[in-house]
Amino acid sequence: MxxxxxxxxxxxxxxxxxxxxxxxxxxxxxxxxxxxxxxxxxxxxxxxxxxxxxxxxxxxxxxxxxxxxxxxxxxxxxxxxxxxxxxxxxxxxxxxxxxxxxxxxxxxxxxxxxxxxxxxxxxxxxxxxxxxxxxxxxxxxxxxxxxxxxxxxxxxxxxxxxxxxxxxxxxxxxxxxxxxxxxxxxxxxxxxxxxxxxxxxxxxxxxxxxxxxxxxxxxxxxxxxxxxxxxxxxxxxxxxxxxxxxxxxxxxxxxxxxxxxxxxxWLADRLTMAGSLVVSNEAAAQLGTGQRGIRADDIVAVQGEYAKGDVLHIYDEKGEECARGLTNYASNETVLLARRAGEAVESVLGYHSNADVIAARNLVPIEDRHLPREAPDDDVTSIAS
CATH class of the missing domain: 3.40.1160.10 (Acetylglutamate kinase-like)
Structure with missing residues (x-):
């Protein structure tokens, strides 16, 4: 301080x-x-x-x-x-x-x-x-x-x-x-x-x-x-x-x-939006505890083209923003990991890295005092597709 x-x-x-x-x-x-x-x-x-x-x-x-x-x-x-x-x-x-x-x-x-x-x-x-x-x-x-x-x-x-x-x-x-x-x-x-x-x-x-x-x-x-x-x-x-x-x-x-x-x-207040993730409602409800990050099997959709180290906006399935966090993977890698959830990172991407897409220590829940960003409706990749 x-x-x-x-x-x-x-x-x-x-x-x-x-x-x-x-x-x-x-x-x-x-x-x-x-x-x-x-x-x-x-x-x-x-x-x-x-x-x-x-x-x-x-x-x-x-x-x-x-x-x-x-x-x-x-x-x-x-x-x-x-x-x-x-x-x-x-x-x-x-x-x-x-x-x-x-x-x-x-x-x-x-x-x-x-x-x-x-x-x-x-x-x-x-x-x-x-x-x-x-x-x-x-x-x-x-x-x-x-x-x-x-x-x-x-x-x-x-x-x-x-x-x-x-x-x-x-x-x-x-x-x-x-x-x-x-x-x-x-x-x-x-x-x-x-x-x-x-x-x-x-x-x-x-x-x-x-x-x-x-x-x-x-x-x-x-x-x-x-x-x-x-x-x-x-x-x-x-x-x-x-x-x-x-x-x-x-x-x-x-x-x-x-x-x-x-x-x-620094994580919570962004000037621009690099990209975003939609996670399951169940995962979104647990993000406020600070005990878990975002895993590949939590992800419902990926929005935007972003790089490793960018800060992403996290939304639940209702479109409400619930967190912001520093991603361990680029957008194309995130899509691959989410579609092959349960497999080891190395077998999907060819190199060993963190199992979490966003680690708990790099994730900040959005509180009432933060002004939320509306969920983008373009350039969205659904994991189910």
Whole structure:
């Protein structure tokens, strides 16, 4: 367990970049850096996750968010990233802060080795007094593999470094129980169960790729790791510390999980779905005991093409998600083992390996606080066929 006081702050594109000008909003940047300097003086270690590179780059390319396709946005990110980091560098130096840049993709978070390498880098930068600034690597990501928003990326970073606080700054004060433009909409100050509010969180900003829905998903990921999440407007003066000190209105999502179990947290909260298994109802009912893994004869169907070491989503025969776990076998090997259940692994695959498709130690039951993923209905291989 980390003993340092750590904060992860996520800044949306709309706060950093003018919607019409597509230029850096230096007034906000100065207020943010002044607040970070004050928090660092109080003993906090701070990590920023920052959107905005693609938005600034669109202006360089003479494009607008409405007429830019995926290739345009990738090119814009390449143009905008040095510009936004230069802006950060200029303002940070005024407050005696040295910055470091880290660009990440979903694969960096989903692959265990890359995840640990990133964590080690962040820990070293923080130990040396640097301010890490993280962004999704939009230049190389595609619609299929991108994280999709910096809210959930920031939540994964908060999990990774075992932060105490995760602050998402946006263009609104926080969460409402319905569309805030509807009559009678009520502001929500505190959230325990994120799932209650998912239907009220549609829509997203012009410049960003996320909205309140992704903020709720990100808050849930933080909660599950023992991190308190906050959603607040990005004001100019003390945008972060005023939230932590409860000096202005915001939505606070209460930490619920165990921050000390980083392995289980990494297994449970996924940015992408590599694949899934459908297991018998009998097997699903026993997964919560922690005493058994998933055997070949438990499997009813296999979905997707995945590799050994991927984390799979586990469903019962009713389509309800019951667990997530690290697979010992690729999808084609899993199908072979399931169709020849009862035979030794070596006789089926030609090499000796673990008898369990997913070992008990690498399996995490889905609890009420986790947001489940709907079972996929395509690319499914039935074991009975």
């Amino acid at each position: 980390n003993d340092q006081k750590r904060i992860v702050v996520k800044i949306g594109s709309g706060l950093l970049v003018g919607e019409e000008s597509l230029a850096v909003r230096y007034a906000f940047l100065h207020g943010m850096m002044a607040d970070i300097a004050a928090l660092r003086a109080e003993g906090y270690e701070v990590v920023l996750t920052s959107s905005g590179a693609a938005a600034i780059g669109l202006g360089t390319l003479g494009l607008t968010p409405k007429d830019a396709g995926l290739a345009d946005k990738q090119a814009a990110a390449a143009c905008g990233q040095p510009l936004i980091m230069n802006a950060y560098k200029q303002v940070a130096l005024e407050f005696g802060i040295d910055i470091a840049q880290i660009l990440l993709t979903s694969e960096d978070m989903e692959n265990r080795r890359r995840f640990l390498n990133t964590k080690n880098t962040l820990d070293r930068l923080l130990a040396k007094g640097m301010l890490p600034i993280i962004n999704e690597n939009d230049t190389i990501t595609t619609e299929e593999i991108r994280v999709g928003d910096n809210d959930r990326l920031a939540a994964k970073v908060a999990q990774m470094i075992q932060a105490q606080h995760f602050v998402m700054l946006t263009g609104v004060e926080g969460l409402y129980d319905r569309d805030p433009d509807e009559p009678g909409a009520q502001f929500v100050e505190e959230v325990e169960d994120v799932s209650i509010y998912l239907e009220a969180t549609t829509g997203k900003s012009t410049l960003g790729s996320g909205g309140m829905l992704t903020k709720m998903q990100a808050a849930n990921m933080a909660q599950n790791a023992g991190v308190t999440a906050y959603i607040a407007s990005g004001i100019l003066d003390s945008p972060v510390s005023s939230v932590l000190k409860n000096e202005r209105r915001h939505t606070r999502c209460i930490a619920q999980g165990d921050a000390s179990s980083s392995w289980r947290v």
